[in-house]
Amino acid sequence: GAVVSQHPSWVICKSGTSVKIECRSLDFQATTMFWYRQFPKQSLMLMATSNEGSKATYEQGVEKDKFLINHASLTLSTLTVTSAHPEDSSFYICSARDTPIASYNSPLHFGNGTRLTVT
């Protein structure tokens, strides 16, 4: 089945530093990947849609200058949390669809998530 790999699985950083999270589709090409954030006991919230070769689309309330997204190839999207603060501590998850021509009937496959703790 489709595999999405996310790295790192967890990271602890100091306030003010930047953290990069990678999301790779291992056995399929993904022109679009999605980035989510999940706070404890809450649902996944879509942050942005990453588009290969073009700018990401951000959801309302998500700062594009703080959460930098780069989708330079068909198998890799990165999310960089810039100048991280303790309130950015969360579980960040990426996902992608595994069909060559993605359709709404194909399910999402998720990376294993990155638990970010900002001290």
Next chain:
Amino acid sequence: RKEVEQDPGPFNVPEGATVAFNCTYSNSASQSFFWYRQDCRKEPKLLMSVYSSGNEDGRFTAQLNRASQYISLLIRDSKLSDSATYLCVVNSGGYQKVTFGTGTKLQVIP
């Protein structure tokens, strides 16, 4: 009204019991539906898609009621390993618009 609503639970059921979850959605134009399970501190994993005619996968049965705008998940003969949070996922407004419910927590008790 939230786009996708679920009873957060928790549902505490004994092993072997049958349990059902419902999920309602507000957008009548929603196109596809899924159930995912999420274990604590892990990523969601696809449990099953939900088809208009209803579908079954082993002990799990999913149904869709478009008229009333809800989907359901039935788990028969509950196992301890079924303990997780079950997320209802609805796709509407084009293939990129995916909305997650807040999840229903299931705890199967020995």
